[in-house]
Amino acid sequence: MIKALIVEDELYIRKGLISMIASLDKDIDIIGECESVQEAITVTKACKPDLIFLDINLKDGIAFDFLDQVKDLKFQVIFITAYDQYALQAIKNGAVDYILKPVDIDELSEAIDRVQTITADRSTHIEIVKEQFIENKREHIVLRLQEGYQIIRFEDLMYCQSDKGYTTFYTNDKKSYIASKPIKEFESQLPNDLFVRTHQSYMVNLRFIDKYDKTGYAFLKSGVKIPVSTRKREEFVSRLLL
Missing domain, CATH: 3.40.50.2300 (Response regulator)
Known part of the structure; x- marks a missing residue:
């Protein structure tokens, strides 16, 4: 038994x-x-x-x-x-x-x-x-947009930003796509080994992070500045050090 x-x-x-x-x-x-x-x-x-x-x-x-x-x-x-x-x-x-x-x-x-x-x-x-x-490991996310469906490979997705129930996905080819759902609806679809939640409105691909400023901002290689909330900082820094 x-x-x-x-x-x-x-x-x-x-x-x-x-x-x-x-x-x-x-x-x-x-x-x-x-x-x-x-x-x-x-x-x-x-x-x-x-x-x-x-x-x-x-x-x-x-x-x-x-x-x-x-x-x-x-x-x-x-x-x-x-x-x-x-x-x-x-x-x-x-x-x-x-x-x-x-x-x-x-x-x-x-x-x-x-x-x-x-x-x-x-x-x-x-x-x-x-x-x-x-x-069977997925390598992309599929977004349902007004004009149809958009496939985004995880390796191309730099970060996501949520605002008023919408989430914008930013890719490394300088394109962006807006989906009519909050970021929490997508969090489980993004692989934990690549993406980290830095703020209630942001998820970031760790591979695109250039540096972290202890004042509370992460800077991407593209120059984009991403806020890291106080309660997320410990987890975020530990992920950077892995």
């Missing part, structure tokens, strides 16, 4: 997942449910699960904050999330699988089977999963 913990901030998703796992009849014992990073740390250290079904965004942080705090414990992880851009980071953390919401029961079944059949050669297993997600 595998002892499993569910770490997910939405109650209805936790209950749905429990129901799906029960219907698969795979000897999984759900020993607890958590909705926050701190709660997950406490329960994991106390109960020592064999397997954790883990969401990315939790009530007080993200899954990787939790994993950093329990890295000395031995357990397997199946990520279940709405965000596909964290797949490679999940793999680096040793994830067995990475399932996108809404959860497909066949994918869930296969993931649990992997948990039950993983051998001591963990590195080989991780490479297999890594190849699977690299093949």
